[in-house]
Amino acid sequence: MTDLRDMLIRGSEKVIAHYRLLLSGAKTERERELYLSRIEREQRMMDQIQDGLPGRFAA
Numbered sequence: 001m002t003d004l005r006d007m008l009i010r011g012s013e014k015v016i017a018h019y020r021l022l023l024s025g026a027k028t029e030r031e032r033e034l035y036l037s038r039i040e041r042e043q044r045m046m047d048q049i050q051d052g053l054p055g056r057f058a059a
Helices: 002-024 029-051
Strands: none
């Protein structure tokens, strides 16, 4: 289970890094808001994973 959790966390970290890269090149306020909301959503998911997998993922 730890391997799955670590893999999910690494995946979330990569997604966040990707959105930060996109955010740095955003040309409009709408783009910035979109990328920020996606970063926040991914961060919330990563926090949930770090606190313990939700029941739907638990074995």
